[in-house]
Amino acid sequence: MKNFLLSCLALMLSVSALAQQAPQVKTADGVLQGVDESGVKVFKGVPFAAPPVGNLRWRAPQPVVAWQGVRMADEFGPNPMQEPIYGDMNFGTSKMSEDCLYLNIWTPAKTMDEGLPVLIYFNGGGLMAGSGSEPRYAGHAMARKGIVSITANYREGIFGFYANSALSKESSYKGSGNYGFLDQVAAISWVKHNIRAFGGDPNRITIVGESAGSMSVSALMASPLCQGLFAQAMGSSGSVIGYQPVKTLAEAEKQGDAQMKALGCKNLKQLRALPAEELMKRAGMRAIPISNIDNYFFTKQPIDVFRAGEQTRVPLLIGRNSYEMPIGFVLRGKPATVENLKASIQDFYGANTDRVLNLYGIHTDADVRGQQGIELASDMFITFSTWRWGALHLRTSGQPVYRYLYCHPRPPMAVKDKVAGLAGGVADKKGDAPAPPRAPGASHSADIEYAMGTLYTNLVYDWQAEDYVVSEQFSNYYANFVKTGNPNGLGLVDWPSLNGKAVAPVLQLDVHSSVKADAQLEHRYEAVEGMFHY
Numbered sequence: 001m002k003n004f005l006l007s008c009l010a011l012m013l014s015v016s017a018l019a020q021q022a023p024q025v026k027t028a029d030g031v032l033q034g035v036d037e038s039g040v041k042v043f044k045g046v047p048f049a050a051p052p053v054g055n056l057r058w059r060a061p062q063p064v065v066a067w068q069g070v071r072m073a074d075e076f077g078p079n080p081m082q083e084p085i086y087g088d089m090n091f092g093t094s095k096m097s098e099d100c101l102y103l104n105i106w107t108p109a110k111t112m113d114e115g116l117p118v119l120i121y122f123n124g125g126g127l128m129a130g131s132g133s134e135p136r137y138a139g140h141a142m143a144r145k146g147i148v149s150i151t152a153n154y155r156e157g158i159f160g161f162y163a164n165s166a167l168s169k170e171s172s173y174k175g176s177g178n179y180g181f182l183d184q185v186a187a188i189s190w191v192k193h194n195i196r197a198f199g200g201d202p203n204r205i206t207i208v209g210e211s212a213g214s215m216s217v218s219a220l221m222a223s224p225l226c227q228g229l230f231a232q233a234m235g236s237s238g239s240v241i242g243y244q245p246v247k248t249l250a251e252a253e254k255q256g257d258a259q260m261k262a263l264g265c266k267n268l269k270q271l272r273a274l275p276a277e278e279l280m281k282r283a284g285m286r287a288i289p290i291s292n293i294d295n296y297f298f299t300k301q302p303i304d305v306f307r308a309g310e311q312t313r314v315p316l317l318i319g320r321n322s323y324e325m326p327i328g329f330v331l332r333g334k335p336a337t338v339e340n341l342k343a344s345i346q347d348f349y350g351a352n353t354d355r356v357l358n359l360y361g362i363h364t365d366a367d368v369r370g371q372q373g374i375e376l377a378s379d380m381f382i383t384f385s386t387w388r389w390g391a392l393h394l395r396t397s398g399q400p401v402y403r404y405l406y407c408h409p410r411p412p413m414a415v416k417d418k419v420a421g422l423a424g425g426v427a428d429k430k431g432d433a434p435a436p437p438r439a440p441g442a443s444h445s446a447d448i449e450y451a452m453g454t455l456y457t458n459l460v461y462d463w464q465a466e467d468y469v470v471s472e473q474f475s476n477y478y479a480n481f482v483k484t485g486n487p488n489g490l491g492l493v494d495w496p497s498l499n500g501k502a503v504a505p506v507l508q509l510d511v512h513s514s515v516k517a518d519a520q521l522e523h524r525y526e527a528v529e530g531m532f533h534y
Contacts, residue, residue, distance in 0.1 A: 025197040030067040043105040045077035048190035051099035061186040077102025079131035087426040092133035098276040103152035106139030109199020117204040124211030127289035141453025145479040148200035152187035154180040161289035164256030166268040175294030206232040214238035222302035234317040242385030252292035309396035315485040319404035323441030325381040327373035400497040404507040414462040
């Protein structure tokens with residue numbers, strides 16, 4: 001009995017000692033207790049806004065409700081509501097809820113007063129899927145480079161980007177939609193006001209994202225709500241400034257009003273009363289997100305904001321991947337011939353179709369199947385919009401702009417029952433179909449784990465030494481930019497900014513990186529820009 005009591009006492013003392021070692025911080029909303037993971041202090045599931053449920057569904061995010069005592073921050077908050085669209089998404093939690101406005105913090109600070117630079121990552125996923133709990137965005141590697149690294153959820157799909165006339169009437173700004181973007185503003189604002197407690201510097205915040213996350217960064221730069229909230233920005237593959245303007249509020253309302261009827265609801269009260277799972281099920285793919293000029297997050301077209309130099313004027317690092325999309329994206333199952341390609345893009349380019357084919361050097365069927373076809377498909381998908389964002393910011397901001405082309409393809413898969421899927425994702429292999437050849441370049445979203453130093457979190461691919469070489473380069477460029485606004489540093493190929501250069505010098509990021517200036521490429525982009533001068 002004596003030994004049993006001694007064992008219990010020892011266990012209690014051990015638990016007490018662990019509790020004392022667990023990091024605690026005091027925020028404006030209350031005390032948080034995280035975990036120490038080998039020197040990196042991690043705080044998960046930190047609320048940055050009130051749960052957007054009930055009557056708060058489709059409203060701008062509201063302030064956090066303060067709590068008493070110590071709130072545990074050792075588990076991810078629920079992922080945003082979403083369908084399983086992309087096969088490459090793995091999550092740090094199995095929970096999914098409309099109550100999803102949580103962020104996660106990895107800090108290397110020891111005394112919590114170091115004033116370290118801060119990185120906030122917004123996930124990709126077409127504004128329809130994804131989460132800050134995804135391991136590929138985890139902040140351990142960046143934290144070990146001296147950065148307070150953060151991921152933040154935001155409402156997606158119909159929960160984040162639904163507008164209709166009734167919602168506009170009830171809002172103070174007489175607009176609706178863009179709730180997911182407003183969540184991102186709330187997350188940055190929360191970080192701005194609380195990050196000192198985690199050892200971060202509120203005046204050294206960099207925001208970054210890939211795909212829909214990159215689109216989000218460009219949108220945040222164009223929003224008047226973000227002036228003064230962040231010091232630098234990075235984007236990978238995407239922006240809201242592309243071939244067409246953002247929809248007007250009236251257009252978004254008209255679509256939303258029709259959608260309400262399609263969902264079987266007569267009014268906003270009935271729509272809000274639907275359980276989240278039921279709403280998501282009824283909406284299905286009809287919930288494709290649409291941003292709009294809502295008179296609050298956007299007060300004018302983003303492209304006009306950048307043209308006037310009214311965007312948040314900060315250093316910008318942007319890039320794209322070398323194989324964002326295959327030509328099949330454009331052909332939609334038709335054979336890869338010039339005739340079929342011309343017919344497929346006619347509605348998009350109109351009278352400029354022949355000129356476009358000439359600009360891309362597409363003259364034969366072999367060109368359609370070659371790099372020229374990849375360039376056209378990638379531009380139509382996301383690459384041109386990425387270029388246009390950077391070009392406009394370069395023209396009007398007076399700030400340094402750095403551009404890269406990420407070239408390194410992923411290695412073969414380590415798992416045998418998967419194949420390449422939608423937008424850089426993976427899908428289940430069907431039957432005895434042969435494995436597809438290795439991609440001829442870096443596919444869409446393939447850069448994430450390399451840039452964030454998280455290759456080890458992805459068990460699908462058979463990572464080799466060269467992959468870690470590329471990742472070390474990429475993550476160091478990222479880290480240097482977050483720290484100083486300049487990506488250059490020891491052991492890296494010198495990467496000049498675009499500023500003041502007659503032809504843009506672009507970093508070709510690969511095992512053996514180099515810088516290349518391509519006048520023909522710039523001419524092509526500028527020519528296409530002239531075709532879509534809205």
